[in-house]
Amino acid sequence: MQLEFIGAFQILIGVLARFWPVWLAIALVLGASFTFKKRLGLYGQLFDSGVGIAGVAICLFWLFTAIFAGTVSPFNPLAQIPIMKDALPGAVVPDGGGIYLFGGDKLARDVFSRMVYGSQIVLIIAPAATAFALMVGITLGLPAGYYGGRIDAVLSFLANLVLAFPVILLFYLLVTPGIMDTPIPYAMAGLFFLFPIIFFCVLFFTRFKNRPQLLVLQLALTILIGGWIYVGLVFDADPLGIVSIDSNQLNIFVAVVFASSPGVFRIVRGLTMDIKTRDYVSAAQTRGETPWYIMLWEILPNARGPLIVDACLRIGYTTILLGTLGYFGLGLAPESPDWGTAIKDASRLLRSFIHPALPPTIALMSFVLGLNLLADALREQSLKD
Incomplete structure (x- = not known):
C-alpha cells in the first residue's frame, strides 16, 4: 500500500495545533505572572530580563506538555502500525487513522507521540530526584559546616568518596541488572527517603517547640503524609494506590539521589561555614x-x-544523565518513550533515517537550555540581592 504525505507547512500547522492546551496554559501563566510580578518575589523578578522570560517559557512549555500529554499526543506511544515502519514525517495512516507528524520509528511507533510522553518521564524523575538530593545534602551539609571538627571530617570524607567516582561509571554500576535485582536499591531508597521526613520534623520542632498544640499538628501531618509516601515509594504498599513508582524508575531515582547529594552537601557546607560568621547568627x-x-x-x-x-542546573544535569542512561540501554524498560531510549533506537539506523532521532534530541536540548537560562536569570537576581 502506498502511503500519502502532507507538506512541511501542514506538518508545522499540525504540530502547533496539537499543542493548543500547552499554548493556552502558558499564556495564562505568563499573563498572570506579568500582571502580579511585583508580588511574586524572586519569581516575579525573572520577568525583568529577556533571559528569565525565555527560561520560564521553555520550562513551562515542557511542564505543560507533560501534564497534557494525553491530549497533545495523537497516538499511544507504544502503539504499532506495521505499515508506518520508518515512515517519513507527514505520513498519513491509511483509512483515516491520523498522521505521523514526525514520522515513524523502526518499530512503527509515532515519533511525535513518543517525544511528548517522554517529557513525562523526565519531568517526574529529574525534579523529584533533585529535590530529594537537596534534602539529603542540606540535612548533612548544615551540621558539617556549622559544627566542623570530626562531624565535618567524616561527612566530607564520605562525600568526597562518592565524588571520586566518574559520574557515568557510578550510574552504570548502580543501574546494571545485577544490582537492580538485589535489595540494594530498595535499601538505599529506604535510607534516602527518610531524610525529608527527618528534615521537616526537625524544622517544625525547632520552630514550634514552645507551641505544643501547633507542634503536634505539624509533626502528625509530616509523619502521616511522609510515611504514606515512604511506604508507597519504598515498599510499593500504598493502600490507596496513588503513590507508586516503577522498579526501573526507582533504581534510576536512587542512583540520581546518591550521585547528586555529595555535590549539594559541599555547596551547603561551604555556604554554612560562610554564613555562620554573620552578625545575625551571633x-x-x-x-x-x-x-x-x-x-x-x-x-x-x-x-x-x-x-x-x-x-x-542540577535538574538539567539529571536530564542529560537520564538521556545518557537511556542511550546506553540502562535503567528504564526498552520500550520506554524517554528521550534517551528514543535517541538510542534511532541512532542504529541514523544513516538511512535521521527523522526519528531529531525530535527527542531537540526536546532534550531545549529543556536543558531552558533550565540553564532560568539558572542564569536566578543567579543575576541573587547577585543583585
Whole structure:
C-alpha cells in the first residue's frame, strides 16, 4: 500500500495545533505572572530580563506538555502500525487513522507521540530526584559546616568518596541488572527517603517547640503524609494506590539521589561555614537559640539563592544523565518513550533515517537550555540581592 504525505507547512500547522492546551496554559501563566510580578518575589523578578522570560517559557512549555500529554499526543506511544515502519514525517495512516507528524520509528511507533510522553518521564524523575538530593545534602551539609571538627571530617570524607567516582561509571554500576535485582536499591531508597521526613520534623520542632498544640499538628501531618509516601515509594504498599513508582524508575531515582547529594552537601557546607560568621547568627546564639534552629531558620534561608540556582542546573544535569542512561540501554524498560531510549533506537539506523532521532534530541536540548537560562536569570537576581 502506498502511503500519502502532507507538506512541511501542514506538518508545522499540525504540530502547533496539537499543542493548543500547552499554548493556552502558558499564556495564562505568563499573563498572570506579568500582571502580579511585583508580588511574586524572586519569581516575579525573572520577568525583568529577556533571559528569565525565555527560561520560564521553555520550562513551562515542557511542564505543560507533560501534564497534557494525553491530549497533545495523537497516538499511544507504544502503539504499532506495521505499515508506518520508518515512515517519513507527514505520513498519513491509511483509512483515516491520523498522521505521523514526525514520522515513524523502526518499530512503527509515532515519533511525535513518543517525544511528548517522554517529557513525562523526565519531568517526574529529574525534579523529584533533585529535590530529594537537596534534602539529603542540606540535612548533612548544615551540621558539617556549622559544627566542623570530626562531624565535618567524616561527612566530607564520605562525600568526597562518592565524588571520586566518574559520574557515568557510578550510574552504570548502580543501574546494571545485577544490582537492580538485589535489595540494594530498595535499601538505599529506604535510607534516602527518610531524610525529608527527618528534615521537616526537625524544622517544625525547632520552630514550634514552645507551641505544643501547633507542634503536634505539624509533626502528625509530616509523619502521616511522609510515611504514606515512604511506604508507597519504598515498599510499593500504598493502600490507596496513588503513590507508586516503577522498579526501573526507582533504581534510576536512587542512583540520581546518591550521585547528586555529595555535590549539594559541599555547596551547603561551604555556604554554612560562610554564613555562620554573620552578625545575625551571633545574635541568635546570644538569644540562646539551639544550633538546629540557627541552621534551619537563620542560615538556610540566607543560602536559598545559590541553592535555587544549583537546583535548576542540577535538574538539567539529571536530564542529560537520564538521556545518557537511556542511550546506553540502562535503567528504564526498552520500550520506554524517554528521550534517551528514543535517541538510542534511532541512532542504529541514523544513516538511512535521521527523522526519528531529531525530535527527542531537540526536546532534550531545549529543556536543558531552558533550565540553564532560568539558572542564569536566578543567579543575576541573587547577585543583585
